[in-house]
Structure formats: C-alpha cells, structure tokens
Amino acid sequence: MTTAVCLHAQPSGPRFGYDEIRRGVFAPKSVSGVRSMRDGEHYTTLDEGRILKFSYRTGEQEAVVFDASAAEPSLRFTNYVFSSDERRILLTTDVKPIYRHSFTADYWLYDIPSGGLRRLSEGGPQQEASFSPDGSRVAFVRDNDLFVADLDGGTERRITSDGKFNSVINGIPDWVYEEEFSFSKAFEWSPDGTKIAYLRFDESRVREYDMNTFRGELYPQVYTFKYPKAGEANSVVELYCYDLSSDRRVRVDTGTETDQYIPRILWTPSGELAFYRLNRLQNHFEVLLGDEQGNTRTIYDERNDRYVERVDDATVTFLPDGERFVVRSEKSGFMHLYLYGIDAGEIAPVTSGEWDVVSLLGIEGDDVYYLSAEESPLRRDLYTVKLDGRKKRRLTGGDGTYSIAPSRGFRYFISYFSNVSTPNRVTLHRGDGRPVRTLEDNAALRDKLAELEVPLKEFFTFETSEGVTLNGYMIRPRDFDPAKKYPVFMTQYSGPGSQQVADRWSMGWEDALVQEDYIVACVDGRGTGFRGEEFRKCTYRQLGRYETEDQIEAARYLGTLPYVDAERIGIYGWSYGGFMALNCILKGNDVFRMAIAVAPVTSWRFYDTIYTEIYNGLPQDNPSGYDDNSPIRFADRLKGKLLIAHGTGDDNVHIQNTYEMVEQLVRHDKPFEMYVYPDKNHGMGASRHHLMERCIRFVKENL
Structure with missing residues (x-):
C-alpha cells in the first residue's frame, strides 16, 4: 500500500543555488543562549558579548548583567554559567577544541556585586570548570588531573596527581566515553559541596591510533591517541569520592x-x-x-x-x-x-x-x-x-516538531517549532501551555521562501516486499511536470535510532539539486528510530543488512513512479550514511547509477567499542555480522559512478576506512573519484562548502 503524493505544476520564478544556501540566505533566526534564572521569572541571553536579563512575563530587558566590552580587561567569551546564588559568573574564553565535546579554555570569574574580574587560574588552560553548589569553589581538570579552586581564599588544591596523557585521566572521560556516551565532565559535586565524585580512566591497555597532522609544516607531526576498536581492550574505569573537609579519598x-x-x-x-x-x-x-x-x-x-x-x-x-x-x-x-x-x-x-x-x-x-x-x-x-x-x-498545539527550553520550576517555557512549511517559530508560554508572546517568527524568511516558491517536502509511505511499511519524503522541482521523467537523488543516514524523515523545516545542499530539476528523496529504513523497539532493533548483530535492503527497495519503488527515470537514481550519505551509500551502489548495482560516500565506515572492525558492540556484539563472537555487510568485501561489484571523501584528521571515523576501501577498488580495477581533506575532522570544518559544491557537480555530471 502506498500513500500517493499530490501532483501539481508550479509557476516559474527566480531560482537559487548552493551559493545562497552557503551564504545563509535560508538560515532561520532563533533565540539562543537562553538561561533560566533561579527565580523562574527571568532568563538571560548572550548577545554580542553582553549577558542580558529579561522578564519571562513582560519580555522586557531588565538589566545588562555583564558587558565584555566595558570590562577590564576586555574579554571575548563564548559561554557563561552562573553560580547557584547568581552572584558570580564563570566565563569561557580562548576555547581550543579537542574532540567532539571536549575543549580547553581560559576561564574568568566575574563578581556581580563588586564588578571584579579575574582569571580562575594562572596555572594553564582548564577543562570543565564547574561551580560548587554554594558558589565558593570551582572544580576543573588540567592535564588529566582534578583541581579545586577556593574562590574566597584564592588557593588551589590538587585532588589527583597521577594524570598523564594517553595513560591516566581523572575527572574527564576518555575518547570513546566522550564520543559515545556524550559527556565531557566526569566529576560531580555533592549537593552540600563537601565532596566530589569522579571517574578515573586507566588507558594503559588501550591501543593507540596514529594520525598524521600537516598544518603547512615541513614535516608532518603524528598525533597519537587511545582509540579502542571493536573487540579490543577498553579503559579500566574506577569511581572515587573525595571529601574536601577531611582530604579523604574513598574508592567506590x-x-x-x-x-x-x-x-x-x-x-x-x-x-x-x-x-x-x-x-x-x-x-x-x-x-x-x-x-x-x-x-x-x-x-x-x-x-x-x-x-x-x-x-x-x-x-x-x-x-x-x-x-x-x-x-x-x-x-x-x-x-x-x-x-x-x-x-x-x-x-x-x-x-x-x-x-x-x-x-x-x-x-x-x-x-x-x-x-x-x-x-x-x-x-x-x-x-x-x-x-x-x-x-x-498535550501542551503544544501545532502539527510539527517542537523542542522546549523550560524555566526553573517550569513556570514558563520557550517553544521552538517548525514543520515542512514553517521555518523556526520561537514562542514563549506559561507552564500550562498558554501563549505569552512570539519571540521570533522568521517572517522575512517565510516571505523569501514564498517569493522563490521553494518546494516543500512531501511525505509518502510504501510497503516493502517483506511487508514492512517505511516512511519517506520527496522534494520535487517547483515546476514539476508529471509527464516528464526526473532523476532521483536519495539522501539518507540510516543509523540505529536515527531519523531523517521528520515533520520539521530544513534546507541543505541537496535543495540546490531540486533547483536543477532533480527529485530529492529520503527513506528511513529498518533500524531507524521512534517506531518502537522491534523496528529499531531488528538490525541487531547484522548492521547494514536490512538497512541496505530497504534503501534498494526504496529506490526500486521510486523507479516505478511514472515521473521517475529509473535509470537515473543516485544515493548519498555521510558517516553511517556513507557506509550505506557504498553498500547500496555495490549490492544494488543494477539500481543505483551513482553514489557519494563521505567519511564512510567501511568495516565495523575499524570503529569503536561502545557504538559498534551495542549494535553488533563482539567481532570475536559475531564475525559474519561484521564482514558480511562490509562494503570492502563487495568492491568488485561496482558498476556506477562513485565519489568518496574523507578528512585525514577524522578522529571518529578514521581515514583508514576509506584507504581500505580504495585498496579494494584499485585491486578490482574499479574507477572512482576521491577528495581528501588534510587535517579536517569528521565534519570537514571549513572545507565543508568545497565538498558540497563538488558533490553537486558530481551529481550533475553523473546522474
């Protein structure tokens, strides 16, 4: 059973391309950096170096809590946090990223009553500075050891002393915990502020991964870090509780x-x-x-x-x-x-x-x-x-996707809403859902979208040969003619628990292809989220099997539509989606004409313990689950056009994945295109736009 999409032609008007997307023409405005104050009646925002205080009830700005340009010294800060009594502010400056969540910074303390401003510590950059519950101390990590600064006495206490890079970490997680458990602070104050619990990571048995870093130097440097791959040894993690009053440490x-x-x-x-x-x-x-x-x-x-x-x-x-x-x-x-x-x-x-x-x-x-x-x-x-x-x-009234920023005590909440036809709308509500005011409605953007007659996502469902109903969307050219045959470019991620087919507003690089008379489509196959446990977990111990089957079936279904050119279907993905794009053009070589795989996993044996093993078990126990769905094993099947891109500084999905894929493609004398981005991480950083422009060109030349 299939849900049909509405077929209608739209008038022609001005078109746009990736350059407008890149310049942020379609970037919706928002209300960001909101912090509820402890009374639940006020909130603060960060605006051009100033921390501003607003009333939830009236919407009026009531104070400038801190102005960096007027401070002595003048600071450029990117984040802030209040002490519990809201008399002090911890300001984050000079941020230097490490991995996805972690960074070092130079923290400054601002005392609101006195207007005093000083560095938290003169001992070097810190990580994860955190006020004690009473605001009299700040704990932080430096060089893998945990410290506590007494703000009133001006002293600094070292809690641990065995921290060492690539050996022992105190108070912050190792790479795999940070990436897969999504946290970067591994210590917590007790409610009365007298104790600190922290994790100690012994990485000594974890094997190392080496990355060349270039950075324009005559000789590349090697960055070595601990990365546990599936089936390999993890850190040994211990939990300690330190009592500041007695200087006593207890292992839990x-x-x-x-x-x-x-x-x-x-x-x-x-x-x-x-x-x-x-x-x-x-x-x-x-x-x-x-x-x-x-x-x-x-x-x-x-x-x-x-x-x-x-x-x-x-x-x-x-x-x-x-x-x-x-x-x-x-x-x-x-x-x-x-x-x-x-x-x-x-x-x-x-x-x-x-x-x-x-x-x-x-x-x-x-x-x-x-x-x-x-x-x-x-x-x-x-x-x-x-x-x-x-x-x-139910406290929300529209049909679409909401995210919520509540005040303390849920007296108020700020709602961020969008759907396929409505870019971000930010509204303030009382705790019972009653609206108070609109904070941002993106009226100018909505007018721009109407002026350009930007096509909307249209949802559809179809049933696979196994009787599974899948959700999808497509975006058709605005002057769509049902009598014509259009190429289809499929975009997907497909990872466990993920979701790409959702009733929310977005615009990506693929929308530029719609302006070039391509249909863009997306289908969430088995393993994706928010449809219950069975739908999501059916891929257990065989990552890539059902997901690939579903994308191939989705392409076959799209190819049956009277306005689709079944000989011109392509697929794209990044990370897990790159793994899928490779599998699809290899196992579905009679369906897909081209594929783009960015930063792809090519064998789950190369990926980390926590993510891989929860879904695929240990490779020692489930070798077929790792190997039978690895695109490396099917390089000989390539028929269509393939583009692979990867950053050499990708600490997450190592470029080893792409190199091993390339080795097999070369061994089987298969042609492909490849872009390598020196020192770029998993998100490609400043090179992302270069890559997207190359992807658009590749699609236009090969689909």
Whole structure:
C-alpha cells in the first residue's frame, strides 16, 4: 500500500543555488543562549558579548548583567554559567577544541556585586570548570588531573596527581566515553559541596591510533591517541569520592568486573552518590547507590535480549524526596517513563502506549513534562502527566516538531517549532501551555521562501516486499511536470535510532539539486528510530543488512513512479550514511547509477567499542555480522559512478576506512573519484562548502 503524493505544476520564478544556501540566505533566526534564572521569572541571553536579563512575563530587558566590552580587561567569551546564588559568573574564553565535546579554555570569574574580574587560574588552560553548589569553589581538570579552586581564599588544591596523557585521566572521560556516551565532565559535586565524585580512566591497555597532522609544516607531526576498536581492550574505569573537609579519598565499589562501563555519576537530592553500570555488551543496565565507605547496592536492574537503549542524563531522574526516581525504559516495546522507589522497586508506569517518549524535560511536584512521538513518529509534542499516570495533557498545539527550553520550576517555557512549511517559530508560554508572546517568527524568511516558491517536502509511505511499511519524503522541482521523467537523488543516514524523515523545516545542499530539476528523496529504513523497539532493533548483530535492503527497495519503488527515470537514481550519505551509500551502489548495482560516500565506515572492525558492540556484539563472537555487510568485501561489484571523501584528521571515523576501501577498488580495477581533506575532522570544518559544491557537480555530471 502506498500513500500517493499530490501532483501539481508550479509557476516559474527566480531560482537559487548552493551559493545562497552557503551564504545563509535560508538560515532561520532563533533565540539562543537562553538561561533560566533561579527565580523562574527571568532568563538571560548572550548577545554580542553582553549577558542580558529579561522578564519571562513582560519580555522586557531588565538589566545588562555583564558587558565584555566595558570590562577590564576586555574579554571575548563564548559561554557563561552562573553560580547557584547568581552572584558570580564563570566565563569561557580562548576555547581550543579537542574532540567532539571536549575543549580547553581560559576561564574568568566575574563578581556581580563588586564588578571584579579575574582569571580562575594562572596555572594553564582548564577543562570543565564547574561551580560548587554554594558558589565558593570551582572544580576543573588540567592535564588529566582534578583541581579545586577556593574562590574566597584564592588557593588551589590538587585532588589527583597521577594524570598523564594517553595513560591516566581523572575527572574527564576518555575518547570513546566522550564520543559515545556524550559527556565531557566526569566529576560531580555533592549537593552540600563537601565532596566530589569522579571517574578515573586507566588507558594503559588501550591501543593507540596514529594520525598524521600537516598544518603547512615541513614535516608532518603524528598525533597519537587511545582509540579502542571493536573487540579490543577498553579503559579500566574506577569511581572515587573525595571529601574536601577531611582530604579523604574513598574508592567506590563498582563490582569485580572491570570490562564494563560507568557512563554516568550523579548525586541524589538527599546526598547519596549514584552511578550507572553497563556490561560490555550493553544489555544489562543497573543503577547503584554508594555510601560513605564506598559500599554499593543496586536499586534498578534492567536486562534486554539485544541491548538496552543508549543511556544519558535523563535515563534516571531522582525526585526531591530522595526516595523515588523516574526511569526511561522500553521494556514494554516502546520507550516510556516509570516511577520507582529506592526500596519499593517499581511503583507505577507514568506513560504507556504504542509510541515513544523522546525526552524527559522536567519533574515539578507531581507534574512530569516530556516530549513524545505520540501523534506521529514524524512529530514531537510537549505533554504533561501526573506521576501516577493520570491527567495527561498535550501542551503544544501545532502539527510539527517542537523542542522546549523550560524555566526553573517550569513556570514558563520557550517553544521552538517548525514543520515542512514553517521555518523556526520561537514562542514563549506559561507552564500550562498558554501563549505569552512570539519571540521570533522568521517572517522575512517565510516571505523569501514564498517569493522563490521553494518546494516543500512531501511525505509518502510504501510497503516493502517483506511487508514492512517505511516512511519517506520527496522534494520535487517547483515546476514539476508529471509527464516528464526526473532523476532521483536519495539522501539518507540510516543509523540505529536515527531519523531523517521528520515533520520539521530544513534546507541543505541537496535543495540546490531540486533547483536543477532533480527529485530529492529520503527513506528511513529498518533500524531507524521512534517506531518502537522491534523496528529499531531488528538490525541487531547484522548492521547494514536490512538497512541496505530497504534503501534498494526504496529506490526500486521510486523507479516505478511514472515521473521517475529509473535509470537515473543516485544515493548519498555521510558517516553511517556513507557506509550505506557504498553498500547500496555495490549490492544494488543494477539500481543505483551513482553514489557519494563521505567519511564512510567501511568495516565495523575499524570503529569503536561502545557504538559498534551495542549494535553488533563482539567481532570475536559475531564475525559474519561484521564482514558480511562490509562494503570492502563487495568492491568488485561496482558498476556506477562513485565519489568518496574523507578528512585525514577524522578522529571518529578514521581515514583508514576509506584507504581500505580504495585498496579494494584499485585491486578490482574499479574507477572512482576521491577528495581528501588534510587535517579536517569528521565534519570537514571549513572545507565543508568545497565538498558540497563538488558533490553537486558530481551529481550533475553523473546522474
């Protein structure tokens, strides 16, 4: 069964190209850098070096909290955070990125009452500076060791002393934890500010990866870092609790198994240390509490035949009473919220139904606020419900995708909304959903889109030969003629839990192709997210098999449409999507005429432990799952035109992947085009526009 798209011709008018996209002509305005103040009635924003204070209720600017241009010395800062009493501000300056989330910086302290401004430390760049709960101290990491600065006394205390690059890390995660568990601070203050819990990573047994860095130097430098590939040794991670008053350090019992993960540490509101524990295969998840002697007990235990979905800060939320907590789990087959007691176990489900909770935004009293895909897997809405599951209410009113920035106490929230026809609309609401004012409606952009008659995404579904219904969208040229035959350019990512087919506004480089009379299409195959556990996890232990089959079937389906030229279908992807683009043009060599693969994984044996093993198991236990779907093994099947691009400084998907793919293509005497970007990381940085322009040219020449 197929959902038909509307066929209609549109009048001709001025066209646009990638140059307009590159210059930001279609970039929607937003309201960014919002920080709710502790009273829940005010918020601050960052505007051209000034921290401005606004009233949620009136929208009026009430104060300039800090002005960098008027400060002595004058600073250029990129981020800020208030102390809990809002008397001090920690300013982030001179940021130097390390990996995806991590960076070093020079932090400055601004004292609001006195107007005083000073460096946090003279000892060198810091990482992850963080106020104590009372604002009297700041903890930070320097050179893999944890420090605490006393702001009133001006002293600096070194908490650890064994930190060493590529050996031991204290208070920040190693590469694979940062990348896959998405955090860069591995220490947490206790609620009373007397203790700091931190993780210690012993990387000594993790194998190293070497990257040449060029940077215009006569001789390249080699950057060596610890990168655990699938099936290889991880860091040994220990959890410690340091008492600042007694200078006493306690090692917390994380169990006898060292080949495991500690992906989060946190404190309960009552002052107990808690942490997550995952086994190596990530199908056994636990939450444990520790006492002052380092003894621990398990308060939550979840097992899954395949894997427990990726954990994050909102997987477990403790309530203010210190006795209850809310867990996000898909044990019902869909992601939902459950109320637990530390001693009582499961109390009651908070949400239920054949739809997924996307994120938990906050709990105030008995009111739980969350985003869900209840209306449609393609949309997101804000709901509130009582902890006992009663009185569920939708707080957002439009059809599309919402993201939410709540005030303290959820007295107000800022809504960011878009759908396929509406670029970002930012509105302010009371906590019950009542609108207060519009902060940004992007009227000028909407007028520009109307003037240029920019085509909209049109959603469709189709059923595969295995009876699976897949969601897709297509964008057709504005002067579309159903009597003509159009080439189709497919874009996709396809990774586990991802989603590209969604009711939200976006414009990418592919939209320039629509202006050149190409149809752009996208289909989310099996393994993608927000359609329940079974749809997402059916790819377990065979990454790339079903995803590739679904993209090939999607291309075949599109080729049956009367206005599609079935001989001119191409496919593109980046990272996981690059892995897929390669598999599709090789295994679907009778369907795809061309493919573009950017920064592709070409064998999951080359990728990291945490991401790869949760979905594919260990290569020692599942060699066929790693090898049977590796495009390296099918290079001899290439018939169409292929472009591969990679950055030599990609610390995530190493250029080794592309080099091994190239070796096989050359061995089988297959022609291809290749772009190599020296020193560029996984996102290509400043070279991204160069690459996109080359991609457009490649499509026009070969499709």
